[in-house]
Each structure stands twice: as C-alpha cells, then as structure tokens.
Amino acid sequence: MNSHRQPVDxxxxxxxxxxxxxNTLSNVMAAEITxxxxxxxxxxxxxxIQQLFLKHHLLVVRRQTLNDADIERFAxxxxxxxxxxxxxxxGGVLAPVHSIANVDAEGKPSQSPLLQSNYNWHSxxxxxxxxxxxxxxxxxEIPPAGGDTQFANMxxxxxxxxxxxxxxxxxxxxxxxxxxxxxxxxxxAIIDAALIPPPVEHPLVRTHPETGRKSLFVGMYSSKIIxxxxxxxxxxxxELLAHATQEKYTFTQKWQHLDFVFWDNxxxxxxxxxxxxxAAHRRILRRCVVRGGVPQ
Numbered sequence: 001m002n003s004h005r006q007p008v009d010x011x012x013x014x015x016x017x018x019x020x021x022x023n024t025l026s027n028v029m030a031a032e033i034t035x036x037x038x039x040x041x042x043x044x045x046x047x048x049i050q051q052l053f054l055k056h057h058l059l060v061v062r063r064q065t066l067n068d069a070d071i072e073r074f075a076x077x078x079x080x081x082x083x084x085x086x087x088x089x090x091g092g093v094l095a096p097v098h099s100i101a102n103v104d105a106e107g108k109p110s111q112s113p114l115l116q117s118n119y120n121w122h123s124x125x126x127x128x129x130x131x132x133x134x135x136x137x138x139x140x141e142i143p144p145a146g147g148d149t150q151f152a153n154m155x156x157x158x159x160x161x162x163x164x165x166x167x168x169x170x171x172x173x174x175x176x177x178x179x180x181x182x183x184x185x186x187x188x189a190i191i192d193a194a195l196i197p198p199p200v201e202h203p204l205v206r207t208h209p210e211t212g213r214k215s216l217f218v219g220m221y222s223s224k225i226i227x228x229x230x231x232x233x234x235x236x237x238x239e240l241l242a243h244a245t246q247e248k249y250t251f252t253q254k255w256q257h258l259d260f261v262f263w264d265n266x267x268x269x270x271x272x273x274x275x276x277x278x279a280a281h282r283r284i285l286r287r288c289v290v291r292g293g294v295p296q
Contacts, residue, residue, distance in 0.1 A: 018048045024056070026251045029153050029268065031056040038260060039070040046077050053134075054211055058151060058251065058263035065258065066138055068097040068286070075288050078134050082125060082289040100137070100272075101284040111279040117181050118272040121152065121245055122219040123265045124289055127178040129200050133292030135270075136262040141284040142255045146276030149253045149261070151268045154215035157244035158205060172204040173226040174237070180223035201226060204240075206295040208266050216244050217295060219269050244269070266292060 020036035031052060036045065038061055053059055066074075075081055081096040100118065104110045125132040137149070158166070177199035182191070204225065206217045218240050225233035252273075253261055263270065276283070 018042075018045050020045065022052055022059075025060065028156065028249060028251050029057040029151060030251045030253075031059055033059055033061045036061060038064050038074055039066055041074070050078075053262070053264060057153065057155075057267045058253075058261065060253065061260040062256065063258050064138065064260040066260065066286075071097050071136060071138065071286060071288050075134070075136060075290050079290045079292070082132055082291045097286055097288045099284055100287045101141075101282065102278050103282055103284065107282075109279055109282045117185060117220060119274060120181075120185075120220040121241060121269045121271050122181075122221060123154075123217070123269050125265070125291075126202070126217070126219060127176045127181070127197055127200060127221045130294055131176075131202070131292055132265045132289045134262055134290040135265060136260065136288045136290075138286040139255045139257060139259040139261075140286060141282045142257050143276040143281040143283050146273070147255055147281075147283045148273045148275060149255070149270060150273055151251050151253070151263060151270045152245045153249045153251075153267065154217070154244055154269060155208075155213050155267050156249050157240075157246075158214050158216050161243070166205075169236070169240070170205050172228070173201045174204045174218060174222050175199050175224045175226065176202055176221040177223040178221065181221050184220070199223065202295045206266065209293055209296065213267070215267050216240055218244070241269075266295075 020033050023032050023034075024030070025032050033049075033052075041049070049059065072081060083096065102110050123131060124135045161169075178191075178197050179199065182196070202217055204217055205214055207214050218237050222237045222241075224230060225236060228236070253259075
C-alpha cells in the first residue's frame with residue numbers, strides 16, 4: 001500500500017467487478033468475505049480487498065486452504081514482510097510465516113503457551129520504529145469451543161473522548177518498549193538479550209496514513225509518556241486503554257476452521273482470549289505480519 005495516499009473514498013467499493021461477496025459483521029469493525037480463494041485472487045480482487053480493509057479495519061475470509069507461500073504472496077501486496085526477534089519452542093527465531101499455538105516442544109497442548117503477551121491488549125510490533133501495518137492469522141486447528149480473538153477500535157475510542165481530554169493528550173509521545181513487556185510478564189527467556197529492540201517514542205494519538213483518521217496508540221508495550229511523571233503516565237495509559245477496550249468498541253472473532261483473518265494494526269488493538277481448555281485442545285494459527293511506516 002502507498003503510505004502517502006489521500007484520504008480514501010469508500011463510496012464505490014461495492015461496485016467493483018469482483019466475484020466474492022462481503023457482509024458487515026459488526027458496526028464497530030469487521031466484515032466477512034465469502035466466495036473467494038485468496039490463493040487465486042486477481043488484481044481486481046486485491047484492489048477491492050484493500051478498500052474493504054481500510055473501511056472495515058478487519059476482514060474474515062472463510063474456508064481458505066493456504067500454504068506459507070500463498071500467505072507471503074498475499075501479504076506482499078500490502079508491503080514488506082516483517083522479520084521477527086522472538087524464539088519459537090525449538091529455540092529458533094520465528095520465520096516470517098510462523099505458528100502461534102498453545103503447544104509445547106512436542107506439539108502437545110499446553111496450559112502455558114510460549115507468548116504470554118498475546119493475551120494482553122496490544123498492537124503488533126508497536127515497539128519498533130516502524131510498527132506493523134497488518135497482521136494475518138490462518139486458523140488451522142481450532143478448539144471445539146472458545147479460543148477467540150478480541151479486537152478494539154482505537155479510532156472510535158479517540159472520537160468519543162471529551163474534547164478537553166483530546167486536547168490534553170493530542171501532542172503527547174508514548175514510549176513503546178518490548179523490554180517493558182518482557183519484565184511485566186517475566187518472559188525474558190523468549191528472546192536473546194542482544195535481540196531485544198530498544199524502546200521507541202511514538203505519538204500517543206496517531207493519524208492513519210491512508211484515511212487521515214486519528215486513533216489512540218496505547219497497549220501493553222506502552223511504558224511511559226515523555227515529560228510526565230511515571231506514576232501519572234501509568235495511570236493515563238491504563239485509563240486510556242480501559243476506555244478504548246470497553247465492550248462497545250470491541251469485536252470478537254469466534255474462529256472457524258480455515259478462517260483467514262487480517263486486520264489494520266494502525267487502527268486496532270487485539271488480544272487472544274484463553275476461554276477454552278488449553279491443556280486439552282490445540283489452537284494453532286499461522287501468522288504473518290506486514291511492516292508499516294513511522295507513526296505520525
């Protein structure tokens with residue numbers, strides 16, 4: 001995607017000549033695409049998908065049989081694939097397309113999955129100078145019940161803030177830190193110390209580069225606010241995150257087998273929900289992330 005486009009006009013996105021159908025899942029975000037094989041998507045399909053992606057923030061494409069090459073090819077339409085720092089269960093650094101799963105080194109379901117951060121509200125790679133544009137998940141093994149993923153719309157949360165609060169936070173800068181997450185969750189073993197990215201400063205209120213819409217930019221990686229005492233910063237971060245993740249701003253993805261879900265990290269935060277028997281059922285998703293630009 002071109003990060004310098006003018007704000008997008010969504011009025012014609014349903015008029016394009018494409019074979020698939022799209023139905024809105026929620027008035028907060030999310031739409032469902034049916035009748036499309038992403039492995040064989042045409043250029044016209046992809047143009048419409050891009051428009052729908054910007055309009056709905058999150059798209060669910062049902063019943064997709066995709067290999068890693070298919071996922072990489074789809075991701076590359078939006079931008080460069082992100083590299084990873086985190087190690088997987090066998091000690092190797094995660095590949096661009098990799099599994100997010102509740103399994104141990106032997107592939108058995110585990111009550112204590114490797115990446116605890118997935119269960120806290122966050123925007124992917126927000127601790128990097130160029131946080132992610134988009135994340136994709138492909139549901140390969142889904143528990144018989146539960147194992148949902150929840151999303152919150154940070155644009156709506158910003159819009160609903162009182163004007164005095166908007167004015168107060170509009171120019172603030174937040175420090176996003178991977179090390180802060182590791183220390184908070186006691187997870188330093190998942191990464192070599194030399195690979196821990198240094199903290200970065202980003203705007204607390206960011207502007208979407210393609211739509212011009214503003215959104216809050218806080219989550220579990222947010223460690224401090226520049227120019228603010230630490231206790232005050234922590235209270236403000238917690239206050240804004242609690243506001244943004246109220247039920248009225250959220251959508252819950254209830255996974256079906258072979259769902260392919262992708263969302264805009266520039267607009268949303270998300271978390272996995274451990275609402276299933278984690279020690280009894282495997283939950284395996286293939287994941288890929290597209291690198292974004294510098295938040296403004």
